[in-house]
Amino acid sequence: xxxxxxxxxxxxxxxxxRIMFLLLxxxxxxxxxxxxxxxxxxxxxxxxxxxxxxxxxxxxRQAKWMFYxxxxxxxxxxxxxxxxxxxxxxxxxxxxxxxxxxxxxxxRSKRCPLRDKD
Numbered sequence: 001x002x003x004x005x006x007x008x009x010x011x012x013x014x015x016x017x018r019i020m021f022l023l024l025x026x027x028x029x030x031x032x033x034x035x036x037x038x039x040x041x042x043x044x045x046x047x048x049x050x051x052x053x054x055x056x057x058x059x060x061r062q063a064k065w066m067f068y069x070x071x072x073x074x075x076x077x078x079x080x081x082x083x084x085x086x087x088x089x090x091x092x093x094x095x096x097x098x099x100x101x102x103x104x105x106x107x108r109s110k111r112c113p114l115r116d117k118d
């Protein structure tokens with residue numbers, strides 16, 4: 001029962017759902033999520049921590065950057081979340097913004113304002 005409660009808590013607000021919907025499709029770092037969602041880093045980091053602790057997302061370190069993506073989820077859960085993401089207008093806007101950001105001619109390592117401070 002504890003795992004189900006963690007899962008439900010992790011998906012209990014719009015910020016975490018918007019992040020989860022994006023990470024179902026693409027691996028993103030915090031600054032990319034900031035840019036796409038227009039939210040502060042602290043809010044995104046908190047949501048990522050909750051999603052990670054619930055087992056919904058995984059992380060990968062590359063140099064000093066941490067990238068997040070959806071974890072290997074049960075097929076039924078992934079299908080449900082994907083369907084919801086595809087029918088939600090706000091999620092559609094987020095996916096378009098992420099696609100535009102990731103299709104930039106700029107190398108990915110140079111897209112984030114935080115990365116330019118190296």
